[in-house]
Amino acid sequence: MSFIKTGLILTGFVAAAVAGALYFGAVHPGADQPHSTVVFKLIETARDRAIAVRTRDVSVPPLGDEAQLKSGAGNYAAMCTGCHLAPGMTATELSQGLYPAPPVLADLGAPDPARAFWVIKHGIKASGMPAWGKSMPDEYIWNMVAFLQQMPQMSPGQYQALVASSGGHDHGGGESMPHHDGMSGMAGEQMDHHDGADVAPHDDAGSAPHDHDAPDPEPAAHDDSGSPPHEH
Numbered sequence: 001m002s003f004i005k006t007g008l009i010l011t012g013f014v015a016a017a018v019a020g021a022l023y024f025g026a027v028h029p030g031a032d033q034p035h036s037t038v039v040f041k042l043i044e045t046a047r048d049r050a051i052a053v054r055t056r057d058v059s060v061p062p063l064g065d066e067a068q069l070k071s072g073a074g075n076y077a078a079m080c081t082g083c084h085l086a087p088g089m090t091a092t093e094l095s096q097g098l099y100p101a102p103p104v105l106a107d108l109g110a111p112d113p114a115r116a117f118w119v120i121k122h123g124i125k126a127s128g129m130p131a132w133g134k135s136m137p138d139e140y141i142w143n144m145v146a147f148l149q150q151m152p153q154m155s156p157g158q159y160q161a162l163v164a165s166s167g168g169h170d171h172g173g174g175e176s177m178p179h180h181d182g183m184s185g186m187a188g189e190q191m192d193h194h195d196g197a198d199v200a201p202h203d204d205a206g207s208a209p210h211d212h213d214a215p216d217p218e219p220a221a222h223d224d225s226g227s228p229p230h231e232h
Contacts, residue, residue, distance in 0.1 A: 072147025088156025
């Protein structure tokens with residue numbers, strides 16, 4: 001009986017210590033400050049075991065036909081390369097800024113297709129990994145898994161050709177992101193979005209007649225009355 005009491009007392013002290021550490025902010029929340037080894041291992045183990053339990057009944061369909069690879073490549077290029085990169089692609093600001101660091105799927109692929117399917121569909125809390133299953137039907141998720149299994153064997157040229165032959169960002173409705181070719185950030189090409197975006201081509205087709213040489217309209221009058229002092 002004394003052994004049980006001792007165990008309960010120790011458990012109470014541990015729980016109180018953990019609660020105190022959380023309350024007084026001992027666990028750093030910043031993404032630029034890694035977890036301690038113990039905390040990281042606990043989180044990693046809890047995540048991996050939770051996913052393993054939930055993928056026991058996932059039935060993996062036949063994967064790898066050409067249509068699946070094209071569909072998966074188009075969606076991967078549009079939705080995933082900013083974090084998980086692609087063959088020949090250098091690290092992005094997003095991939096370097098996230099913690100835990102997203103796996104480089106161009107190297108890793110999908111060694112466990114059931115796990116890859118579950119993670120893509122349901123996402124991972126507090127990791128930056130979205131639950132794509134909210135807008136993407138299972139068929140398209142499996143297409144992406146099929147592509148992931150093949151990607152580590154692809155050269156940058158093979159990857160680019162497959163993306164170019166795909167239908168782009170397409171998974172049966174619910175798409176909200178414009179299609180891109182997934183090639184920005186390739187080795188030797190870094191996209192700089194801090195210096196301003198390129199001006200889009202100007203197309204007058206279908207617009208009302210207007211004079212390109214007309215002076216710009218006068219700016220609206222600026223009224224500072226009632227506003228706090230500030231520098232123009």
